[in-house]
Amino acid sequence: VRLRPVREDDLPSFQRWLNDPEVQLWMGGVTSPPTWEDELRWFEGIKQAENRRVWSIENGDERLLGVMDLRWVPEHKRGSFGVFIGEKSLWNRGLGSDTVRTMLSVAFGELRLERMELYCHAGNARAIRCYEKCGFRMEGRLRRHRITEEGPADSVVMGLLSEEYEAQPWR
Amino acid sequence: MVRDAGVRARRAAPLVGERVRLRAVEEGDLSLLVRWMNDPRVRFWLHHSDRPDATVATVRGRFGLTDDGFPNLVWMIETEEGRPMGHVGLLGVDAHHKRAELAISIGETDCWSRGYGTDAIRTVLRHGFETLGLRRIDLHTDADNARGIRCYEKCGFVREGVMRERRLRYGKPLDMVVMGVLRSEWEAGQH
Numbered sequence: 001v002r003l004r005p006v007r008e009d010d011l012p013s014f015q016r017w018l019n020d021p022e023v024q025l026w027m028g029g030v031t032s033p034p035t036w037e038d039e040l041r042w043f044e045g046i047k048q049a050e051n052r053r054v055w056s057i058e059n060g061d062e063r064l065l066g067v068m069d070l071r072w073v074p075e076h077k078r079g080s081f082g083v084f085i086g087e088k089s090l091w092n093r094g095l096g097s098d099t100v101r102t103m104l105s106v107a108f109g110e111l112r113l114e115r116m117e118l119y120c121h122a123g124n125a126r127a128i129r130c131y132e133k134c135g136f137r138m139e140g141r142l143r144r145h146r147i148t149e150e151g152p153a154d155s156v157v158m159g160l161l162s163e164e165y166e167a168q169p170w171r
Numbered sequence: 172m173v174r175d176a177g178v179r180a181r182r183a184a185p186l187v188g189e190r191v192r193l194r195a196v197e198e199g200d201l202s203l204l205v206r207w208m209n210d211p212r213v214r215f216w217l218h219h220s221d222r223p224d225a226t227v228a229t230v231r232g233r234f235g236l237t238d239d240g241f242p243n244l245v246w247m248i249e250t251e252e253g254r255p256m257g258h259v260g261l262l263g264v265d266a267h268h269k270r271a272e273l274a275i276s277i278g279e280t281d282c283w284s285r286g287y288g289t290d291a292i293r294t295v296l297r298h299g300f301e302t303l304g305l306r307r308i309d310l311h312t313d314a315d316n317a318r319g320i321r322c323y324e325k326c327g328f329v330r331e332g333v334m335r336e337r338r339l340r341y342g343k344p345l346d347m348v349v350m351g352v353l354r355s356e357w358e359a360g361q362h
Contacts, residue, residue: 028268083278115337116337139333141332142331144306145351152306159335
């Protein structure tokens with residue numbers, strides 16, 4: 001995959017994906033199907049945000065796949081991220097793992113962060129497996145942390161330290 | 172009686188505990204907040220320990236006096252006689268997930284270990300669950316903050332995880348504990 005800056009002409013795909021209940025179920029930060037105005041507001045917001053980098057994910061054929069959203073807290077050298085592959089036909093092909101690894105090389109390389117963390121729907125086994133493959137370790141389970149279409153659900157919190165990242169076999 | 176619509180309320184309503192009173196932060200409190208945050212004994216435990224010294228300008232923004240869209244509710248904690256001793260907040264109040272994060276600091280160190288913090292937290296939990304309609308309140312605290320963790324447990328919080336080396340204190344990595352209390356648990360604990 002390739003990560004590149006988000007363009008305005010990406011937004012219709014994002015809106016379409018996030019209106020799909022099967023995609024939205026796993027996303028704690030998207031709590032209602034976004035309107036076109038929501039998309040434009042989000043796009044303006046990410047252009048101005050400090051300590052945040054948002055990329056569109058593409059494959060080798062420049063086909064748009066999803067979004068990677070990285071934020072960090074400089075004084076604690078800590079970052080967090082959210083990611084989704086919106087094209088469901090491309091799930092289970094390792095594209096998410098490739099995206100996370102590409103982002104980690106920025107977070108621990110260029111940005112010199114010491115820790116990356118994430119919160120994830122506890123029932124999202126596919127995502128958790130992907131994060132574990134990338135080196136993340138389970139650190140806790142937040143009970144009934146989110147409300148989904150299917151009711152309250154736990155979140156897990158996972159973390160990866162820079163020295164653990166350096167020791168990853170895939171690096 | 173739970174009124175979910177109240178989650179949208181942004182102005183901190185005055186609250187009365189057993190021994191403390193809580194009221195919204197005002198412009199006149201800022202210099203006191205600055206003094207507390209820059210006191211090394213207080214700052215040691217603050218998540219912002221490694222930022223530059225607090226000033227009235229930085230504190231004004233952090234306590235929401237500049238921004239109508241502020242997602243936090245913050246109260247000054249006072250004794251019954253009206254002496255301010257610290258602040259407590261519900262941060263990131265989320266109307267969809269019906270949850271918020273608790274933050275508290277007792278700035279007057281002669282008021283530590285006297286139960287004021289416990290009383291303030293119980294008062295805020297009652298408000299969060301009963302009036303705001305929250306379902307869950309959580310917090311992150313330093314793993315070596317034994318006094319704080321004991322107080323949170325007394326108030327009903329349950330340890331849910333340890334986030335390794337989550338913050339820096341004066342440049343050194345420090346684990347943080349994440350704790351949460353659910354409305355159902357809090358209701359079961361009320362007599």
